[in-house]
Amino acid sequence: MFPSMRVIVFASQKGGSGKTTLSGHIAVEAERQGAGPVALIDTDPQGSLAKWWNVRKDPTPAFIQSVFSNLFYDLDTARDEGFRLVVIDTPPAVTRAISEVVSFADIVVAPTRPSPHDLRAVAPTVDIAEARGKPLVFVVNGATQNARITSEAAIALSQHGTVAPTTVHHRVDFAASMIDGRTVMEIDPFCKSALEITALWEYLYDRLQRADGAYRGGADGIDAMAQANKRVFGRRAVS
Numbered sequence: 001m002f003p004s005m006r007v008i009v010f011a012s013q014k015g016g017s018g019k020t021t022l023s024g025h026i027a028v029e030a031e032r033q034g035a036g037p038v039a040l041i042d043t044d045p046q047g048s049l050a051k052w053w054n055v056r057k058d059p060t061p062a063f064i065q066s067v068f069s070n071l072f073y074d075l076d077t078a079r080d081e082g083f084r085l086v087v088i089d090t091p092p093a094v095t096r097a098i099s100e101v102v103s104f105a106d107i108v109v110a111p112t113r114p115s116p117h118d119l120r121a122v123a124p125t126v127d128i129a130e131a132r133g134k135p136l137v138f139v140v141n142g143a144t145q146n147a148r149i150t151s152e153a154a155i156a157l158s159q160h161g162t163v164a165p166t167t168v169h170h171r172v173d174f175a176a177s178m179i180d181g182r183t184v185m186e187i188d189p190f191c192k193s194a195l196e197i198t199a200l201w202e203y204l205y206d207r208l209q210r211a212d213g214a215y216r217g218g219a220d221g222i223d224a225m226a227q228a229n230k231r232v233f234g235r236r237a238v239s
């Protein structure tokens with residue numbers, strides 16, 4: 001369990017890269033692995049994560065109804081209510097509002113498909129994370145087994161920052177499981193897709209353990225944390 005509330009922000013300018021899929025899966029996995037209570041926030045006007053949660057039977061992870069302008073207060077309330085992790089999904093854009101969401105992050109996760117279009121679109125997300133002094137992790141998502149472009153994508157991404165050691169492959173169960181508000185782990189916790197999510201969570205958990213708590217409330221707290229994050233997370237696979 002984290003000593004204080006942690007915030008993961010899923011962000012990438014590219015539409016369809018897997019932000020919503022991985023937000024839901026990582027939140028559920030974190031709860032399953034005992035890092036909760038976990039809450040989800042959907043800042044995307046498309047509301048895909050909210051719709052998924054609405055058809056979900058299990059009330060955990062919790063869902064916090066929020067909007068960009070209230071995020072500061074809603075995170076404060078979440079911390080007061082004892083949440084240990086908040087996972088925030090964002091729309092596919094690069095705007096000032098998304099940059100502000102990133103300012104609350106302990107870690108920013110950018111799912112990226114191994115395609116030239118996705119790879120060309122990473123720069124603005126990197127810029128936002130850097131401007132806010134936040135650690136950024138790329139996750140290669142939707143990869144095809146044994147395809148050369150997957151390793152090439154990881155190498156290309158490593159020029160921009162840290163790449164998660166776990167690749168999430170393209171499998172229909174990611175989409176299928178979410179139809180009725182579940183995740184691949186809740187269909188079969190030992191299927192290949194579930195094992196990838198478990199491995200990805202373990203990696204993120206380890207990174208978050210070493211952060212010393214970004215969300216303290218107040219602009220000073222955020223700035224102080226940005227500095228702390230730089231200290232803790234300042235590593236790059238290739239700089």
Ligand SMILES: Nc1ncnc2c1ncn2[C@@H]1O[C@H](COP(=O)(O)OP(=O)(O)OP(=O)(O)O)[C@@H](O)[C@H]1O
Binds near residue numbers: 014048168174
């Ligand atoms: N690893 C995967 N394997 C198979 N399908 C996937 C995978 N990841 C995502 N998808 C599917 O790809 C589509 C886009 O994924 P998702 O909605 O998570 O992306 P997004 O980044 O949130 O999109 P947007 O930018 O529009 O919000 C969805 O239909 C989802 O089910």
Ligand SMILES: [Mg+2]
Binds near residue numbers: 090
């Ligand atoms: Mg989405």
